[in-house]
Amino acid sequence: MFDFSIVTNWLNDALNGAMPSWLATTLECVIVAVALLLAYSLLAMFYIMYERWVCGWIQCRRGPIRVGPWGSLQIFADVFKILTKEIITLWHTDKFLFFLAPFLVVIASVMTFACLPWGKGMQVVDFNIGVFFIIAVSSIGVLGILLAGWSSNSKYTLIGAMRSGAQMISYELSVGISVLTMVCLAGTMSITGIVEAQADGWFLFKGHLPAIVAFIIYIVAANAENNRGPFDLPEAEHELTAGYHTEYSGIHYGLFYLAEYLNLFVVSGIAALLFLGGWMPLHISGWDGFNAVMDYIPSLVWFLGKAFFMTFVFMWIRWSFPRVRIDQMLALEWRYLMPMGLVNLVVMAVVVTNGWHF
């Protein structure tokens, strides 16, 4: 399997050879940032189309097909349009916070996005508390949403913001606990470490029952964390018109939209990382020929494939389920998911200490 670190090392050596090391580092940072933002925006655009096609397919429709071949240019039309829309500033609002909010949301999702393991050796930084960092920065997003709802000076946005505050902070716990469960199994918080620990089998298969329970808890909680699917209360269209971003127009709204889809990728990516082996190919012990073929598929494809599959699951849930009510949503978290997660963590610890896992 091709190791991408060969490329990065070569680039690092070449740059350091040609210029002082501070300049080389700065230049590398710029290159990484540009690559990330490019990947970020392209993926978000792809995701928006992906959702529209999947949703069309589930709903017996065709989805966008007219703009460009199979509707592939549709998203570019949308992006250019939204860039040229007027940005409305409101009276009697805190303008600074109003403008800051969408950027906070985007910053949170870019920072989590940056930590994902894209492929073998294809990672921005690999530090020993990688998973911890992801959980920490992903919660900046809720701040943006709260600010958006608060600073819009509208009752609907305020209700939306309060709902999302309650929701995202609650479900952060379950996400954290199910991530911890997997960290417990892996024995490391480093993202590369977690992926490498799955070389001989994905955690979902390796970890017995506790891993499966953690996976289910993660799917539910991540959906809620993301304000999607049955948990789209903060922007519940049929209750609050558009929730916390009701008053945002033009690209400000576009940023919320972008961040929402990118967050979808991020949570799918983390699910792939923690449960489905990150960029590790599918290996079945004993089937050497099969394993060799699997190894030929580049690691980037494996990672994206798993993430897209997880996204499909999230979309499937979203388009089939009705929305829960706020009290039911909170009850689900505090009465069921979190206790279950905690017990599951203990079970996982017992399994790991006794070496009962595969």
Next chain:
Amino acid sequence: MEVKKPHIKSMKYEDFKDNEYIDQLVAELNAGGVNVVVGKLDQLLNWSRSNSLWPFCFGTSCCAIEFMCLGAARYDMARFGAEVARNSPRQADYIMCQGTITYRMAPALKRLYEQMAEPKYVIACGACTVSGGPFKNSYCVVKGIDEIIPVDVYLPGCPPRPEAMFYALMQLQRKIKVTKFLGGANRKEKRLEYVTDGKD
């Protein structure tokens, strides 16, 4: 460079009914002359704007049901990229006014229109919004929404069939394709004049 006649996929220019109007708009735009760079950019923007028309759900009566059918599986307006129906006026591109507007509703409609972000368009859908329709003689029905807000496309019918709604959507796309975005056509004041010019 020249502003071209708008092209709509799978429908010929001659098949549309009001080509004189579009011709007139094109001639007006060409009269001033267009810079090549600006013109190209304009074309790109117009292409994107015309292909990404997000409706604002504004249904008051029967036409709204046909609009739902337009979004549903058989007619599927998602094909045109117009399925992103926004419930917040700030995020929508055009308002398809479906159903009678009464005196009590008129201030609300006006306010919703003013809340929309530029550039914004209006399709008057159904006989009631065009002229008051069967309720023209009523004491509290607005005789055509153009008394309140500027209208871009008039769509008669009671209620119009979904096919007719597609036709209106395409007409709106054609109209957008022959505007000058970079040149002030997206500002409301200018557009008001523009609309009145077109009607004469």
Next chain:
Amino acid sequence: MAELKDKISALCPQPQFDSEGEFLLVTVDDAQWHALAVALKEQLHFDQLMALVGMDWKDSLGCMYYLTNTATQEIIHVKVATTDREKPMLHSVSDVWAVANFQEREAYDFFGIVFINHPDMRRFFLRSDWVGHPLRKDYDENPELNPLRLDDEPNEDYTCTWVEDENGKVTKVDKKVFEDDEYVINIGPQHPSTHGVMRYRTSLDGEIVKKVDVVSGYIHRGIEKLCEGLTYPQTLLYTERMDYMAAHINRHCLCLCIEKALGIEVPHRAELIRLMMDELMRLSSHLLSYGCLTMDQGATTAFFYGFRERELIYDIFDRTCGARMSMSYATIGGVVADVHPDFVKDVRHACDVIEKNLKEYHQLFTGNVIARNRMIGVGLLSREQAIDYAITGPSGRASGVHCDVRKTHPYSLYDEFEFDEVLDTAGDSMARYMVRMREMEQSIKILRQACDKLEAEEGNEFVAPKVPKLIKLPAGHWYQQVEASRGTFGVYIESDGDPKPFQKPYRMHFQSPCFNLVGVVDLTCRDNMIADLITITASIDFVIPDIDR
């Protein structure tokens, strides 16, 4: 009827009776009316106020009250009038029948009749700064009095009550709708789940709804006034634009009422075709209500499934009537044209497909744990409340009220068909939803029987041969009710027997089911959450133009 007369005479001194018409007419003086109303409800069990028709008889103003005994299905109507045209006042019966609350506000709006002791005497349909009362015969139609105003309505926070003291002196007492410290949000008039332009001013405590103030009239088009300026065949047009999801049924009702007044016998085949169209319309309406209920709860896909099947019904309408909605198919004496040759085949096909897909709907939505949690026990409406608020149709039957007009007062050919009245007792949102789903099965059953009958039918008449070219009704008044897709739809026609060739109705009133349904929004939504308000209104399922007319 004579027995009833005696009983009523015992209740109240000197009532006037008139048993000429279809129902017993009791005329009482306003001073005795409230006492009689209480006695009628408590002693004779006339517990439901079906319709309240405001009237202007030129020399007097007043109301016609249609009352039903829900146990025996007896109907009487009471006429109460006042000759004071400057300041007409009647006593309110909103404390006797809760439904009278909104009905009396409507009468106040249209005729300026003030109801004494009514808790909330505001206009219902028109702006609060409207000049005049449009359905009075002396209404000034000068558009300068009521121009198109683009400013906000004044005084929307205030309401008033007219209180009568012991000496009979009536004074106006102003009240506030909401207290100053309440957190009031506007749901509507433009909101995705009000299903049209309805406005609920909702007072919230956190997410809990404390009070809902229904503000209607955003789509009030003055249909009743418009009808007074048209001939009878022309008025048929408006029936389809009120409840557009029961277009055919409403039109059928008006046709039945005019036919009853004229004594026209409709050919069996024509009646059969009308009945089939009614049932198709009901199917289409219930599918829409399934779609909207699911979409309001966030299950968007179910909405598309519902609409997929509706297209089949639209196709049938399209082929026979030439239009997808607003078909204008029924006419006085029959239908305007014969059915399409493939009609029966299409109907059978649609029945098969819908029956098959109903299972899919249940799999997708009904069994879903979230859906069940959202609907079971939410928005309870007891049987007594349902009768008090005159809730009919699927919503009423979900509370256990036996109110299917097809069974209680069979009209058209419904007594020839075998079907069940779907009843439930839970009275919550789930029951309302399930009643609709089960009614679809019954409609399919009726349609299948009707297909067989239509094929076996020997005649080929689709319209009565002896319908006069100029429809002229004799003097009198008639009331006809049918089972529309959302409840009992009633038409009241009063004719003055005008001998002119193009006779126009003196008064035409449409008693729409949704008007009553919207009356329970405040009752059912209180102390529930905002999300429940959406569920409840979707499960009660009203069509706004039908409320506002």
